[in-house]
Amino acid sequence: MTCSILVGGAWGDEGKGKCITYLCGNDKPDIIARAGVGPNAGHSVEFNGEKYGLRLIPSGFVHTDAKLMIGAGVLVDKDVLFKEFEDLKKYGVKERTFVDPRCAIITKDHRERDKKSEHLAKKIGSTGSGCGPANSDRVLRTVKLAKDVPELEDYLADVSLETNNVLDNGGDVFIEGSQGFALSLYYGTYPFVTSKDTTASTFAADVGVGPTKVDEVINVFKAYITRVGEGPFPTEISQEEAESKNIEEYGVVTGRRRRVGLFDMELAKESCRINGATQIALTCVDRLYPDCARTQSYDDLSAETKKFIEEIQSETGVPVTIISTGPDLKDTIDLRKELL
Incomplete structure (x- = not known):
């Protein structure tokens, strides 16, 4: 029995999609x-030469033997869900996905209210997907739940019960968290944050898994750092410098250009501490160190890259077990057997 949680270490966009796809493909959990x-956050997944941008379906969908669950703490937009069912038809996602009946539902009204909040879109970086107003209505106890939506009737399941039953019977569960630690409503750069907590503890609660059943917390960091919208960014560099380093980026959901900065060690230490990280996955190493592109052995990394990785381990006290050196799943260095 193993329960693992994957968390974004900073402001999101850390490459969680690839990490999840790789880990689920290798570890083959029973439930993802x-x-x-x-749906205000997008995960990019590249698999068999095709690229997918997901907002609700777990990124580990490529592991076709797993049940795909959406926990009670997640806001659901049924239009987004059904579109992803169609987009991922060849993977049988529709037949494997289950929504907790206690999920709150995003409506057209939520989306319209979100888009009218120009200060949120410009300053905080809201994607206009209705999540903030829906979470607000949930707190006010006025939101509609998944169990109240007839179109979702065939996809409902008690996610907490199903997940705990699998764990109690010796199975494996992988929990995918969205956004990133520094966007947490509690621990992030308030008010430039998302509309709920985004730490490992809350992700476990979202799915209905108690803390004593969590075995691994994998914190994902990019070799550099990005964020969308305004707010503090201590290590930010100019767009010109980002272009010169070939590390400019655009958002999955919005297409907006992201702000770019250098790796923030202080943020990494805080993120690992509050999330209770047991492992670190480091992505986009090839973007920062092009000579390491597609390297699949730690021994083949440059001395400069190894020094960077060793510094992260030393400062955070957490082993770097997964190193991504390219967009393809095979462009991964997996050190779990050596370090855990």
Whole structure:
């Protein structure tokens, strides 16, 4: 029995999609559960030469033997869900996905209210997907739940019960968190944050798994750092410098250009501490160190890259077990057997 939670270490966009796809493909969990806010965050997945941008379906969908669960803490937009069912038809996602009946539902009204909040879109970086107003209505106890939506009737399941039954019977569960630690409503750069907590503790609660059943917390960091919208960014560099380093980026959901900065060690230490990280996955190493592109052995990394990785381990006290050196799943260095 193993329960693992994957968390974004900073402001999101850390490459969680690839990490989840790789880990689920290798470890083959029985359940892959989606935690986090809702469809306001996108995960990019590249698999067999095709690229997918997901907002609700767990990124580990490529592991076709797993049940895909959406936990009670996640906001659901049924239009987004059904579109992803169609987009991922060849993977049988529709037949494997289950929504907790206690999920709150995003409506057209939520989306319209979100888009009218120009200060949120410009300053905080809201994607206009209705998550903030829906979470607000949930707190006010006025939101509609998944169990109240007839179109979702065939996809409802008690996610907490199903997940705990699998764990109690010796199975494996992988929980995918959305966004990133520094966007947490509690621990992030308030008010430039998302509309709920985004730490490992809350992701476990989103799915209905108690803390004593969590075995691994994998914190994902990029070799550099990015964020969308305004707010503090101590290590930010100019767009010109980002272009010169070939590390400019654009958002999955919005297409907006992201702000770019250098790796923030202080943020990494805080993120690992509050999330209770047991492992670190480091992505986009090839973007920062092009000479390491597609390297699949730690021994083949440059001395400069190894020094960077060793510094992260030393400062955070957490082993770097997964190193991504390219967009393909095979461009991964997996050190779990050596370090755990």
